[in-house]
Amino acid sequence: MQGDIHDIGKNIVKLLLENYGFNVIDLGRDVAPEVVVDTVIQYRAPLVGLSALMTTTVPAMERTIALLREKTPWVKTLVGGAVLTKEYADKIGADYYCKDAMETVRYALAETEKNEK
Ligand code: B12
DSSP states (O other): OOOOOOHHHHHHHHHHHHHOOOOOOOSSSSHHHHHHHHHHHHHOOOOEEEESSSGHHHHHHHHHHHHHHHHHHTEEEEEESSOOOOHHHTTTTOOEEEESSSHHHHHHHHHHHHHHH
């Protein structure tokens, strides 16, 4: 998220998703909400993963989700990172919370199956 330079967990999530055949567009770290929205529009992405490791960067996650809801209503938001919980993810309006990389893969596979039906 904007203001957050932690990226080890995000990189692991990306690596595992790619190993399972997903095409991942990695925006790196410290990313403004508008950049996330513009990228989702450009690629018509079906799923966005957002990572926050600090309590101070969770508000930027909430802003990003709100902007995505407004501008790209089709996209599903998936959040993770050490400071998040399922309850907090629900509170900030995320579609799903994953505690680790493998859970992220399972969610992405389930979503793909749903979209193919
Ligand atoms: C490594 C580290 C750093 C490294 C980061 C290197 C890097 N390139 O990422 C460095 C030294 C640079 C760093 C800097 C800072 N850090 Co630091 N850091 C850590 C530390 C020790 C480990 C984080 C980590 O990489 N864990 C390993 C990975 C694999 O786990 P993970 O990130 O949780 O990811 C997993 C899951 O959460 C999940 N996941 C993660 N992202 C996503 C995304 C999605 C979409 C999904 C689905 C899942 C998912 O899957 C991952 C794999 O299983 C944590 C402590 C901790 N226990 O978390 C502190 C910690 C996060 N840091 C902290 C702080 C305060 C800072 C600094 C502000 C310190 C300072 N005063 O300068 C700066 C931050 C500057 C900034 N603007 O961001 C605090 C945050 C406190 C808080 N609650 O807000 C922590 C918790 C330490 C502490 N106890 O105080 N840090």
